[in-house]
Amino acid sequence: MMPDLFEGDARQALDEGAVLLRGQALPIDTMLLAAIETISSQSPFRRMTTPGGFQMSVAMTNCGSVGWVTDRSGYRYAARDPDRDTPWPAMPPQFAGLAGDAARQAGFAGFSPDACLINCYEPGARLSLHQDKDEQDYRHPVVSVSLGLPAIFQFGGLRRTDRPQRVPLRHGDIVVWGGPARLAYHGVLALKDGVHPLVGRRRLNLTFRKAL
Ligand SMILES: O=C(O)CCC(=O)C(=O)O
Incomplete structure (x- = not known):
């Protein structure tokens, strides 16, 4: 379990049921980045197609027992990587531990994700406003x-x-968002160019959900 080192000033309520935990992942950032490298060497990042036929600007891969995918037939969770026809890489226990601990701090004890979508943004990539509603239990x-x-x-x-x-x-x-905020619309504005000392010219995002 992660220590509550960053509670206090670093905890910011965004809405009822939605909390920002500043810097919460910093103590294990290098482990997270190394694991993303391993996962993406097995199931590479790809820019998927929306049901409307547009190619997303954000490149994605997944780990966990199911992964989120989109193509012309719709948005869904799939047990296999459709590009490789293999199961998605397993979710590292530290990923699930980090997510469960953050959820607990936000008031959602017992969260145990089965899906981790990994988003890779290069400068200019964006995610338009959407709701996460492909999961079975909100x-x-x-x-x-x-x-x-x-x-x-x-x-x-x-x-x-x-x-x-x-x-x-x-x-x-x-x-973290859940409860009354679970279906809140959210998105990411176009990424500004820059260079991060550990990650380079990219932003990576891990989104944990319990899909099934
Ligand atoms: O990249 C982010 O911060 C948000 C990702 C997101 O909204 C999603 O994967 O549904």
Whole structure:
């Protein structure tokens, strides 16, 4: 279990059920990055296609017993990497531990993710406002870990038209949303160019969910 080193000033409520834990992943950042390298050497990052036929600007891969995928037939969780027809790489126990601990600190004890989507943003890549609703049980929160270049996270309400807050996210930050905020619209503005000392010209994001 991670120590509660960063509670206090580093804990910021975004909404009821949504919390930003500043720097929470910093103590294990190099382990996370090494594990992402290993995972992406097995199931490489790829830019998937939306059901509407657009290629996403964010490149993605997954680890866990299921992974989130999109193609012309829709958004879904799949037990196999469709590009390789193999199971997704296993989720490292430290990933699940970090996510479970962050969820507990946000008030969602007992979170045990089965899916970790790994997003890779290069300068200019963005994720438009969306809800995470491909999971079976919305009682489980979403835990999102930021690594590398800083980004502006948009965190809105339950309607697409609700004006989102702009939350600057830095290397090591974790956002958790669940309960009344579980279906909040969220997204990431186009990544600004830069170089992060550990991650280079990229932002990596781990999004943990309990899909099944
Ligand atoms: O990259 C992020 O910070 C957010 C990722 C996200 O919204 C998602 O994977 O659904």
